[in-house]
């Protein structure tokens with residue numbers, strides 16, 4: 027530990043907080059939540075507009091706010107929060123001061139300035155190009171510039187994370203290998219560097235093109251490189267939220283990974299194979315060969331998917347092992363029944379795990395199958411899928427860990443704990459609804475990013491089947507529920523920071539003992555079997571196989587293409 | 589715990605529990621099966637995209653469309669003035685996307701093959717044939733060739749499902765398929 031920096035040990039959790047790191051974690055997390063509030067509110071308006079009978083926004087506002095929703099929710103909220111996670115996983119978990127805090131602050135401000143610039147451009151109305159901004163459609167140059175500035179900020183923050191790891195190694199603040207959570211965060215950070223590099227390769231020329239210095243940007247080239255950023259960034263999210271699953275399992279249950287080796291290997295798969303995933307978005311483009319599509323869309327034979335399936339076993343498995351150790355041994359599922367379902371840190375995390383796997387994971391792999399993509403590309407199935415991954419998965423996980431972090435960081439008790447108990451369920455149910463109903467409408471062919479379900483102004487009209495309108499109405503209702511849950515979260519967080527009961531600064535010198543690791547045995551071989559988790563995993567696999575072949579069946583019914 | 593360095597320093601030599609090993613193996617097998625399904629479908633399935641595409645000048649593509657329209661127009665669609673074109677079975681058929689229409693209206697025969705060429709005159713568009721639900725991405729400057737065989741007859745719509753500006757939701761075209 028450096029003597030130059032101020033730091034404290036949290037009296038309740040025994041966690042180490044470097045003064046600068048703590049401030050940065052607070053600011054990044056809170057800024058993220060503000061953008062979540064804004065982005066989420068726009069999301070509710072989207073859902074209400076797509077509800078045929080409600081259709082609340084005019085067309086120009088729908089496309090404008092859809093652009094803002096994608097940017098603020100997917101990019102700004104998540105990446106700000108990820109910066110907080112990186113600082114936590116490095117400085118706090120390795121008990122070392124943050125490397126180059128001044129740079130980290132510079133990164134923070136660049137991100138904020140960039141996000142504000144891009145938002146202003148979108149809200150001014152001449153940059154409704156969606157967050158993907160495919161050329162030849164052109165946005166205001168400052169739209170691209172804002173994103174670039176934001177990305178530079180994020181890159182600086184990522185390097186402060188790397189620097190902190192180096193510092194910890196030099197100062198020998200830990201022994202042996204990095205903790206698994208930090209290792210996962212490292213995975214996320216490595217992927218982030220790749221992601222941001224791809225972003226720079228494509229957005230800098232696009233900026234120049236929007237300024238008139240470059241005559242032409244090939245749309246297919248743009249899309250290929252843009253998605254090297256766009257899809258990899260989802261791999262950052264997955265690495266980050268899976269790390270937090272392990273973190274929550276550790277702090278709530280004292281759970282130890284079943285096997286360090288297997289879990290780390292699963293993270294490594296993410297790094298090895300992620301570059302390929304851009305192809306998911308290019309399966310029905312002209313000019314790319316099937317061989318290229320198949321190899322890339324499957325991340326070289328689905329090895330990154332394998333990584334996720336492994337975490338899907340090992341995260342709940344580590345919880346099961348810890349619970350059984352505590353004596354919850356009856357039957358297959360007593361460990362799960364007796365879990366703290368009233369604690370939003372746990373309930374949020376566990377729901378996220380289940381929904382990410384069942385709703386997000388299965389559908390993503392299916393949609394990313396070269397031929398099956400033909401019946402899903404750009405339908406509402408796509409946003410249905412990624413609301414399960416990025417909202418039910420990443421966002422809900424980040425909410426769950428916030429219930430732990432915010433009281434610890436701000437030294438205050440949770441405001442409205444009664445509401446907090448219910449919030450993950452309200453939000454989780456709402457998000458499950460928007461995912462499932464958008465996918466249902468997508469299966470019936472309903473287009474994404476589309477203002478008019480009735481095609482009222484089209485010369486050649488078209489009607490969707492009645493069921494599609496029903497699913498869109500259910501999507502609207504679920505959106506309201508998710509909006510309620512999201513607003514509750516923001517209120518609880520802001521309320522905790524402003525009005526939560528102050529915790530005394532007592533015992534600040536005497537760190538509470540860290541909870542006993544539940545599984546003492548090294549590795550899982552000697553430890554407790556996890557039959558309950560295995561059964562859950564088999565149920566997952568069964569659903570996966572079934573739904574996978576159902577979609578091949580759907581595909582086989584469409585016109586012949588060759 | 590996951591927030592501490594591994595307890596055993598040499599963690600990579602720890603034995604792994606059989607449940608974990610089994611799951612990794614099962615998941616690996618499933619991953620490989622899913623991988624093989626795609627090449628399998630190329631051989632035995634009947635819904636595969638061709639790898640045929642050419643760079644094309646939008647103007648040239650527009651001329652090809654006009655040629656086809658001149659030769660094979662059979663009627664106009666109601667009072668819209670949009671030509672309905674019935675090109676010969678097996679021929680090269682052209683469909684263009686532009687802000688905000690699909691042009692022209694094609695009339696094809698059920699069970700017959702056509703080489704459908706798709707391209708955009710301006711921005712990206714999304715070819716979404718409904719209610720059949722075939723979705724393709726249409727770029728300016730690329731001639732996307734798909735050999736297509738309608739398997740049902742009737743009136744179909746082509747909607748645009750790639751956001752293409754403020755008129756995007758008005759961009760709907762039509763296609764007819766007649767019984768032989």
Ligand code: HEM
Pocket residue numbers: 065066067069070072073074076092093095096097099100104156157158409413416417421460473474475476504505506508509512
């Ligand atoms: C209250 C919660 C939310 C609701 C009700 C909601 C609803 C929607 C709806 C209805 C769409 C538009 C679908 C379309 O017409 O194409 C959409 C798009 C999208 N949402 Fe959300 N959403 C919510 C939260 C989030 C969050 C938290 C994230 C990210 C973490 C997110 C990411 C996105 C993205 C990336 C798009 C695609 C934008 C585009 O197509 O350009 N949403 N959302």
Ligand SMILES: [Cu+2]
Pocket residue numbers: 685686688712713714748749750751752756759
């Ligand atoms: Cu269009």
Ligand SMILES: [Cu+2]
Pocket residue numbers: 713714748749750751752753756757759
């Ligand atoms: Cu469009």
